[in-house]
Amino acid sequence: MSEQKKTNIILFSGDYDKAMAAYIIANGAAAYDHEVTIFHTFWGLNALRKDEPIQVKKNLLEKAFGKIMPRGPEKMGLSNMNFMGIGPKLIKKVMKKHNAMPLSDLIEMAEEQEINLIACTMTMDLLGLDKIELRESTEYAGVAAYLAEAEDGAVNMFI
Numbered sequence: 001m002s003e004q005k006k007t008n009i010i011l012f013s014g015d016y017d018k019a020m021a022a023y024i025i026a027n028g029a030a031a032y033d034h035e036v037t038i039f040h041t042f043w044g045l046n047a048l049r050k051d052e053p054i055q056v057k058k059n060l061l062e063k064a065f066g067k068i069m070p071r072g073p074e075k076m077g078l079s080n081m082n083f084m085g086i087g088p089k090l091i092k093k094v095m096k097k098h099n100a101m102p103l104s105d106l107i108e109m110a111e112e113q114e115i116n117l118i119a120c121t122m123t124m125d126l127l128g129l130d131k132i133e134l135r136e137s138t139e140y141a142g143v144a145a146y147l148a149e150a151e152d153g154a155v156n157m158f159i
Contacts, residue, residue: 005154007034010146013159014043014070015079016088016103022159023047023106029155030113038110039146041120044159045127047073047107048119048134062128069127073103111137118146 007029011022022038030036040048051072058066070076081087092102101109110117118139131140150156
């Protein structure tokens with residue numbers, strides 16, 4: 001009996017298209033029976049944010065980060081051709097026409113496939129994010145825990 005392969009992805013980017021790529025690869029790897037982990041750090045944490053505002057006590061800088069950062073995956077901008085927010089609307093229209101899954105559906109599929117969605121606790125502290133602001137399926141760990149996971153990975157990616 002062969003050992004299950006591991007795929008590890010660091011999602012650093014907060015761009016809609018890059019997060020989509022990470023989740024497409026993750027779901028594909030899970031379909032090929034890989035154990036998959038997505039480690040969300042810095043702007044990649046926005047993919048795990050809940051859409052609705054959550055009342056959490058924060059200092060001024062943490063409140064500012066909370067207002068500036070997109071709330072939830074469908075509010076994330078594009079890496080190119082963002083055009084002051086028009087680009088994501090256009091790409092979503094094209095995706096719908098071609099029956100491509102939006103990022104929020106890809107995240108739900110990842111949850112169904114039991115992909116490990118990990119939020120970087122150090123970055124959460126830096127950006128003032130609280131656990132209740134993120135999806136319920138989110139796990140929490142620091143970089144050391146991620147590195148222990150990645151050490152045995154057949155595939156390791158940084159997006």
